[in-house]
Amino acid sequence: MSQVRVHNFSISLDGFGTGDGLTFEAPFGHAGERLHEWMFATRFWRSMVGESGGTSGVDHSFAERHGHGIGAEIMGRGKFGPAKRGPWGDDPWQGWWGDDPPFHKPVFVLTHHPREPLRLSDTTFTFVTDGIESALAQAREAAGDRDVFLGGGAAMINEYLSAGLVDELELHVIPILLGGGARLFEGVGPDVKLEQVRAVEAPGVTHLKYRVTK
Amino acid sequence: MSQVRVHNFSISLDGFGTGDGLTFEAPFGHAGERLHEWMFATRFWRSMVGESGGTSGVDHSFAERHGHGIGAEIMGRGKFGPAKRGPWGDDPWQGWWGDDPPFHKPVFVLTHHPREPLRLSDTTFTFVTDGIESALAQAREAAGDRDVFLGGGAAMINEYLSAGLVDELELHVIPILLGGGARLFEGVGPDVKLEQVRAVEAPGVTHLKYRVTK
Numbered sequence: 329m330s331q332v333r334v335h336n337f338s339i340s341l342d343g344f345g346t347g348d349g350l351t352f353e354a355p356f357g358h359a360g361e362r363l364h365e366w367m368f369a370t371r372f373w374r375s376m377v378g379e380s381g382g383t384s385g386v387d388h389s390f391a392e393r394h395g396h397g398i399g400a401e402i403m404g405r406g407k408f409g410p411a412k413r414g415p416w417g418d419d420p421w422q423g424w425w426g427d428d429p430p431f432h433k434p435v436f437v438l439t440h441h442p443r444e445p446l447r448l449s450d451t452t453f454t455f456v457t458d459g460i461e462s463a464l465a466q467a468r469e470a471a472g473d474r475d476v477f478l479g480g481g482a483a484m485i486n487e488y489l490s491a492g493l494v495d496e497l498e499l500h501v502i503p504i505l506l507g508g509g510a511r512l513f514e515g516v517g518p519d520v521k522l523e524q525v526r527a528v529e530a531p532g533v534t535h536l537k538y539r540v541t542k
Numbered sequence: 543m544s545q546v547r548v549h550n551f552s553i554s555l556d557g558f559g560t561g562d563g564l565t566f567e568a569p570f571g572h573a574g575e576r577l578h579e580w581m582f583a584t585r586f587w588r589s590m591v592g593e594s595g596g597t598s599g600v601d602h603s604f605a606e607r608h609g610h611g612i613g614a615e616i617m618g619r620g621k622f623g624p625a626k627r628g629p630w631g632d633d634p635w636q637g638w639w640g641d642d643p644p645f646h647k648p649v650f651v652l653t654h655h656p657r658e659p660l661r662l663s664d665t666t667f668t669f670v671t672d673g674i675e676s677a678l679a680q681a682r683e684a685a686g687d688r689d690v691f692l693g694g695g696a697a698m699i700n701e702y703l704s705a706g707l708v709d710e711l712e713l714h715v716i717p718i719l720l721g722g723g724a725r726l727f728e729g730v731g732p733d734v735k736l737e738q739v740r741a742v743e744a745p746g747v748t749h750l751k752y753r754v755t756k
Contacts (some may be wrong), residue, residue, distance in 0.1 A: 341736065341752070342727035343557045358732070503738040503752055506732025513556035517721025518572070521557065524717040527748040529741035534750060538555070538717055 329331060333474045333480035334485055335393050335498030337512070337534075338363040341347065345482035352410040355424065357509055360486075366533040367391045376430045386530040390498065394512050399471025401431060402463050404478035405439045408453070416443045416455075434470040436463045438484055460487050482510035489516045496542050497522070501534045544682060548699055550579040550608050552725070552747075558723035566624040569638065571723055577716050580747040581605045581614045590644045600744040604712065615645060616677050617693035619653045620724075622667070630657045630669075631736030637667065648684040650677045652698055668702025674701050697722035703730045708754050711736070715748045742750035 329356040339345050340363065347357030356363060365374050371382035372392035396501065409421040422441060423429055428449040435453045443455040467476045478485055478494065488494050499512070526537040543711050554577065561571030570577065581587050585596035586606035598600065605631040623635040632680045637643055642663040649667045661687060670677040692699055692708065702708050713726070740751040 342662040343729065362714055505727055505730050505732055507727075507729070507733050507737065513721075515721070516719050518555065518719055522717040522719070522720050524743075524746055524748065525582075527741060527743035529738075532738055534738065534741040534748070536715075536748060 329397070330471055331495040332464065332481075332488065332493055333398070333496045334494060335343070335496070336500070336508065337368060337480055337485065337498065337518045338367070338389055338500040338502055339512050340502055340504045340506040340509075341442070342505045342507065343513065344506040345480060345485075345512050347506050347509040350406065350410065355410060357502075359506055359509060362504055363500075366500060366502070366530065386528055386535065388533045390500070390528070392421060393498065394477070395504065396456050397475050398477045399435065400436065400437065400467040400468050400473025401432045401477045402436045402460075404481045404484040405437055406483070407479055407504045408437045415441045419493055422448065434468075435479075436467050436468070438463055448449050460484070460491060464488070464493060465486070466500050482512045482514070485512060486514055486516050489513070491542070492520070492540075492542070493496050494520075497535045497536075497538045498538065499538070501536060503532065544685055544687055545709040546678065546692060546702065546707055547564045547612070547689050547690045547710045547712070548694075548708060549583060549710070549726030550714070551694055551699065552581070552604055552635075552714040552716055553555055553713065553726050554716055554718045554720040554723075556721065556723050557727065558701075558720040559694060559726050560724045561720050562722040564620065564624065570623065571722060573718075576718055577714075580663065580714060580744065582715070600742055600749065601747065604714070604749045605711065608691070609698070611689050612647065612691045614648045614650065614681040615691045615693045616650045616652065616674075616681050616698070618695050618698040619651055619693050620697070621693055624652045629655045636660065636662065648681070649693075650684075652677055670752075674705060674707070675696070676700075678707060687718045694715050696726045696728070699726060700728055700730050703727070703734050703754070706734070706756070708734075711750075711751045711754065713752075715750060717746065 343523040347359030349357040366387050369383050370388040372382045372389045374382035403491050429451040431451040437455050446453040521541045522538045523541050561573030563571040567592045580601050583597050584602040585598045588596035643665040645665040650671050653669050656671050699720040735755045736752045737755050742749040
């Protein structure tokens with residue numbers, strides 16, 4: 329059966345996946361790009377955004393798992409767009425990524441407000457209003473025998489963890505303290521059992537992989 | 543100048559240094575001994591508590607740094623005794639460790655309530671009521687050119703971090719989620735700058751070392 333995977337999810341050493349004060353100009357809030365610099369520098373990332381070059385070491389190896397065996401992504405509304413709540417309106421936000429989003433697969437966006445699907449190049453965004461289990465069922469259907477990627481933010485990962493629906497976590501610990509923001513594992517607790525699979529040191533980041541045991 | 547070091551400080555993957563509900567019978571609360579099993583299994587620990595055997599690999603190498611170059615320890619009252627607050631009383635708690643505590647060095651206990659020093663074998667516990675800076679000054683004086691060890695719990699480490707008084711952090715991340723307890727880095731925040739020194743994988747634990755940059 330296909331797996332439900334979190335990866336390329338960076339956290340500060342004090343456990344935050346984004347900072348406070350998310351806005352259009354500062355999509356990661358006061359964290360800035362510090363949590364993601366390790367990934368932006370990789371050959372994987374640069375290729376995904378249409379640039380050449382980039383690093384090809386351990387960071388690249390972890391980052392490029394984004395591309396292997398993933399058949400669909402689920403993301404929170406906060407990842408799809410700036411921190412806006414409420415109905416989508418008549419001229420809704422089209423995502424951060426322009427006319428050719430880097431997903432190249434079906435994406436399911438969790439939201440409380442209905443919206444027609446949005447197709448941009450070979451990425452279709454489907455807006456799911458009836459909860460995380462429905463989104464997962466739709467993503468599994470779309471992914472076939474490939475895996476479902478949980479794209480974040482922290483709140484949606486916490487919901488899926490609490491519901492016992494995650495198989496694998498790849499986290500990337502950055503040596504900064506944010507002191508506030510969206511905290512991974514908030515409200516999750518001891519019912520979720522983990523097995524440490526791997527811990528790999530790289531300059532300025534520690535890559536951690538865990539399997540959720542059932 | 544001597545360094546102020548945190549090490550052998552285990553945290554759950556969600557950042558807690560102990561669980562909730564600390565009592566005499568459950569000094570680590572609902573975390574049980576799960577955070578410290580890696581250390582209890584080492585040759586270093588077994589030798590410290592007068593037993594033979596134990597592991598001698600990576601875990602031992604990290605754990606035994608407790609013994610090198612440390613001239614004094616500062617600990618919170620919550621580490622010295624069960625979660626009791628208020629005046630010490632007439633027949634005060636003598637610590638968890640019996641007549642021959644494993645410290646073999648001066649120990650300074652942070653408390654709000656005055657108490658005469660307690661000498662047990664070659665360990666003297668001095669009770670400091672005038673704050674963390676005073677405790678550090680006394681510990682530095684006692685340590686000479688050796689380092690000062692911050693023994694925990696999380697709250698006192700957070701206080702020293704916030705005050706800019708820590709040089710080095712060795713943390714040990716255990717693949718459990720506690721969901722509650724004493725959280726390392728609570729209230730510390732972005733003013734404290736860290737440099738990642740090392741990350742080492744061992745079975746069931748990831749050893750992380752950071753230097754606090756000034």
